[in-house]
Amino acid sequence: MTDNxxxxxxxxxxxxxxxxxxxxxxxxxVIFSFNSDRFPTIPLGNFTLKWxxxxxxxxxxxxxxxxxxxxxxxxxxxxxxxxFATAYTDYRYSFRLKPIYLGLILLPPTIxxxxxxxxxxxxxxxxxxxxxxxxxxxxxSVLTAPFAMAIIRLRxxxxxxxxxxxxxxxxxxxxxxxxxxxxxxxKPAIISSFCLTAAVSFDEFAISWFVxxxxxxxxxxxLEIVTGNIDPQVNAIGSFVFxxxxxxxxxxxxxxxxxxxxxx
Amino acid sequence: MVAxxxxxxxxxxxxxxxxxxxxxxxxxxxxEFVAIMGPSGCGKTTTxxxxxxxxxxxxxxxxxxxxxxxxxxxxxRDTPLVWQSLALFPFLTARENVEFGLQMRGVGxxxxxxxxxxxxxxxxxxxxxxxxxxxxxxxxxxxxxxARSLVIEPRILLLDEPLSALDANLVIxxxxxLTRLQRELGxxxxxxxxxxxEAFAMADRVxxxxxxxxxxxxxxxxxxxxxxxxxVAEFVGRNNIISGxxxxxxxxxxxxxxxxxxxxxxxxxxxxxxxxxxARFVVAADLAQVAVKQPKSGSVIPCTLISEEFIGSVVTxxxxxxxxxxLKVQLQERELSKMDxxxxxxxxxxWADEHGHYIGVD
Numbered sequence: 001m002t003d004n005x006x007x008x009x010x011x012x013x014x015x016x017x018x019x020x021x022x023x024x025x026x027x028x029x030v031i032f033s034f035n036s037d038r039f040p041t042i043p044l045g046n047f048t049l050k051w052x053x054x055x056x057x058x059x060x061x062x063x064x065x066x067x068x069x070x071x072x073x074x075x076x077x078x079x080x081x082x083x084f085a086t087a088y089t090d091y092r093y094s095f096r097l098k099p100i101y102l103g104l105i106l107l108p109p110t111i112x113x114x115x116x117x118x119x120x121x122x123x124x125x126x127x128x129x130x131x132x133x134x135x136x137x138x139x140x141s142v143l144t145a146p147f148a149m150a151i152i153r154l155r156x157x158x159x160x161x162x163x164x165x166x167x168x169x170x171x172x173x174x175x176x177x178x179x180x181x182x183x184x185x186x187k188p189a190i191i192s193s194f195c196l197t198a199a200v201s202f203d204e205f206a207i208s209w210f211v212x213x214x215x216x217x218x219x220x221x222x223l224e225i226v227t228g229n230i231d232p233q234v235n236a237i238g239s240f241v242f243x244x245x246x247x248x249x250x251x252x253x254x255x256x257x258x259x260x261x262x263x264x
Numbered sequence: 265m266v267a268x269x270x271x272x273x274x275x276x277x278x279x280x281x282x283x284x285x286x287x288x289x290x291x292x293x294x295x296e297f298v299a300i301m302g303p304s305g306c307g308k309t310t311t312x313x314x315x316x317x318x319x320x321x322x323x324x325x326x327x328x329x330x331x332x333x334x335x336x337x338x339x340x341r342d343t344p345l346v347w348q349s350l351a352l353f354p355f356l357t358a359r360e361n362v363e364f365g366l367q368m369r370g371v372g373x374x375x376x377x378x379x380x381x382x383x384x385x386x387x388x389x390x391x392x393x394x395x396x397x398x399x400x401x402x403x404x405x406x407x408x409x410x411a412r413s414l415v416i417e418p419r420i421l422l423l424d425e426p427l428s429a430l431d432a433n434l435v436i437x438x439x440x441x442l443t444r445l446q447r448e449l450g451x452x453x454x455x456x457x458x459x460x461x462e463a464f465a466m467a468d469r470v471x472x473x474x475x476x477x478x479x480x481x482x483x484x485x486x487x488x489x490x491x492x493x494x495x496v497a498e499f500v501g502r503n504n505i506i507s508g509x510x511x512x513x514x515x516x517x518x519x520x521x522x523x524x525x526x527x528x529x530x531x532x533x534x535x536x537x538x539x540x541x542x543a544r545f546v547v548a549a550d551l552a553q554v555a556v557k558q559p560k561s562g563s564v565i566p567c568t569l570i571s572e573e574f575i576g577s578v579v580t581x582x583x584x585x586x587x588x589x590x591l592k593v594q595l596q597e598r599e600l601s602k603m604d605x606x607x608x609x610x611x612x613x614x615w616a617d618e619h620g621h622y623i624g625v626d
Contacts, residue, residue, distance in 0.1 A: 165318055166351035168338040170412070171368035176339075180364070184355045 026242055033235035040232070051236040061237065064221040067133060068202055071217060075140040076198035082141065083148025083193055088182065091156040092164075106146050116143070117210035124211055131213020139207045144197040151196065151256075155189035156182075192252035199248035203241065267330045269294040269420060269452055270315065275324035277310050277476075284310040286476035288324075294419065297446050297453045299467035301460065303499070307476040308456045312422050315454065316343045328420075339368070344413035345422040348429075350405050352397045358408045359384060359393040365416040383411040403434050410445070420452040427462060439465050460500060464488065472496050490532070493623055494544055502549040502580075504591045505623075510541045518622060520545060523587035527563050529620035541625040550594040551619040554581060556608045563620065565613045567591060569605055581605075583613055 028040070033052070037045035055061050086105050090098070108116065120139045124130035163185065167177035183190070205219035212220055218241055222234050268291035277285040285307040292298050300308040313319045314326060317338035326333045333341065344365065352361050362380035371379070384390045387407035392400055400408065406426065413421055423442075427435045443466050446453045457463050463470050464484040472479045472487060472495075479499075480492040491497035497505055508522025513536050519528045520543050529545045537543050558564065567583035570590070579600050583591045591613055605611060 160349050160351055162347045162349050162351035163353065165338070166345070166347060166353075167364070169316055169318065169343070169345045170365035170416070171339050172364075173337075173339050176368060181353060184353075187355070 026238075029235045030239045030242070032232055033239045035232065038232065039230060040235075051232045054233050055236045055240075058233075060216070061218075061221060064216045064218050067136075067212075067215050068217040068219075070133060071136045071140060071208075072198045072201040074137045075144060075201040076194045078137065078141040079144040079148045079197040079201075080152075080190060080194045082145040083150075083197075084152050084186065084190060086145070086149045087153035087156055090153060091159075105149055108142050109146050113204075113206040117207040120207060121210045130211060131215070133215045135211045135213075136208055136215065136217065139211050140201040140204060143204065143207065144200050147200065148193040148197050151193040152186055152189045155186050159185055188255045188258075191255045195248040195252040195255075199245045199252075202248070203245055268292060269296075269328065270454075271325075271327040272311075273325040273327065275311075275314065275321045275326060277307070277314060277319060278322045283476055285314070285321075288473075288476075288478055290471060290478060290481055292420075292452060292454065294452055295450050297443070297455065297466055297468045298471060299455045299457060299463035299469070300471045300473060301457055301463045301499075302473035302479075303458060305475075306473040308458075308473050309424055311473070312345070312424055312454060312456045315420075316345050316422055317341045318345075342416065342418045343420055343422055344416060344418050345424060346409050346413050346426040348425040350409045350426075350429075352405060352408055352412070354397050357394050357396060358389065358400065358404075361397065361408055362411045362415050365412060369416065379415055380411070383415045384408075387411045402430050403438070406430065406438060407441075410441075414445070414449070418451065420454065421446075423453060423455045425457050425459075426455075427457075428459075435462070442466060472499065474499070489548065490621060491546060491623060494626075497544075497546045497623055502592060502594060504547045504549060504552065505544055506547065507542060507544045510537045510539050510543050510625075513537065513539065518543060524565050524585055524589065525563075527620060528617060529622045530618070531622050534622055534624045537625045543622070543625045545620050545622045547615050547620055549580065549592040552591075552593045552613055552615045554583075554593050554595070554603070554605070555612045555614060556603060556605065558612050559614045562614050562616045565591065566610050567613050568609070569611055581611075583611060585613075 031044070032040045034047050034049070035044050036048040036050065090102060095101075117139075120135070120142075121130060124135045124138075129135055159182075164177050164181055167181040168174075172180060203219060204217075205223070208217045209220050209223065216224070218237065222237055222241075225231050225234050225237075270292040272288050272290050275285060275288045276283070288307075288311060300311060302308045310319060314321055317333065317336060317340075321334060328341075353364065356364070359377070359380050362383055363376040366376040366379060381390065381393060384393050384407075387410060389400075389404050389407045389411075392404055392408075397405065397408070409426070427438050430438060439462060442453070442455075446466075453466075455463070455467060464487075467484060469481065470484055470487050471481045474495045480487055480496045482490070482492075487496060488500060491500055491503065494505065497503045506520070506522065506524055506527065508520040508524070508527070510518055511521045511526065512519035512528075513531075515536075516530055517528050518531050518537055519526060521527075527545070531537075553559075558566075565585050567585050570582045570584050572582065573580040574597070577597050579595050579597050581593045581595065581600075583593065585591060593613060
């Protein structure tokens, strides 16, 4: 009994340590974003909102935030639409080259980002569309569509295979069945896939840095700020980015989980 | 003569190399309750799905009201199906599920609601109208599924093993709900099942399928009392199938001699076999009798008792003949209690000759 309890506490401590390792750097970044000292040292200086003010008054940061928002929302829309279409194709049809089709779709996340970024840059330059906001959106959509596809495919696999045919049987044509049955059934997956792809795009640095040209996104501008000098501004921006990503990820999780609970 | 509501004309359905339905011909009249029965993989569900337009026949034609339906898409047919899995829309309430088919037919919102509630009321689940599907019990879901199909006022309702997920008591209740509905509405029910009790309890006519073919079509009594062939006799169960070589034929009878003895049966609707053919006949377990003393009339097989199965008022005795074959007799418990079988060494299975039913040669 005592042994069991000791073991439980040990395991609990281990779990706590894991969380500390993961979140301590982020936590410190948040703490230092409110610290008046220029250098991140302990003991801390006074509480201040100075760094947030600097960021707030920096037009470059505003510009980057606007670009990031445009990119992540557009990416999320395109990637989710693409992901839904590919997942539905996989669900609905069987064809000879399907393993290859699935393999190709799921390929992008396995390519090292730096390679992908370089390839994208070269390709966009050839097409004459590099250095535009659109180029970041295209590149991010390619990168994140597989995630969207995976989430929606999982949801479709939980669907009673008779459901769509039941809609046809009751008089729905293919489009009505899609709109009235498939999409509503996949709604939780669509929402969470939208949030996750938006979060991935919002955080993504390597590809953005290569293809963005003058249209810097938030991660790109962070690198520019920290290059050559230590500026607690980045802590402020970092905290903000963390907040946005976490919110999106948590929404995605909650939407998926409440739905599952309700159906069981 | 009125044209049948549904007609299958030499319908074949192939999936790649697999032939699911092979040369099926039959008709269904308006207002009939037809059960299509057979073991799994016999093609019964495929037949039903072709009727609903969810599968296209590879060959042949399916007609409804004299019109060839082969190229009519599923959503343009009024052939609602009650699914084995029910396939209710989980993101809609009971009422919204029932409204679905009406909405697809362009019925206005108020009218949809009125008719959906009317049907939910008729199925005695009005109080659950605004509940999520997941919060309903199996029987309640069943009723929603029925309401969803019937609300569009079809002339034919297709049912694909709809009761297979329910427990035994509920099955009996739903059977009476279904037969009552069918009578009240006067529409055609086509009911696919592997359960003999469901088919026999409800259907006017039963179609027995085996490996894509139709083995027999007839009333439940026909199929029970006069199985057309060995497959049906075995599938229906509780039959003693006795085989042997044909030793004598007359215009109406055939004499079959096998390891159990020599028996003479009527050929009935079958062609007369030739001498030397391997032929079979059936003695239904409930038409046979047992005796402790050797009976003087009818056909007799001496046996020993192996076991008995007691189901309330009916008892099934399992007997073994001298050649090792197993035979069955079904008796009323009160008849059995008059006999002292336990102490008897030999039990005589016996039946009146007219109860032997010839099922043809192999």
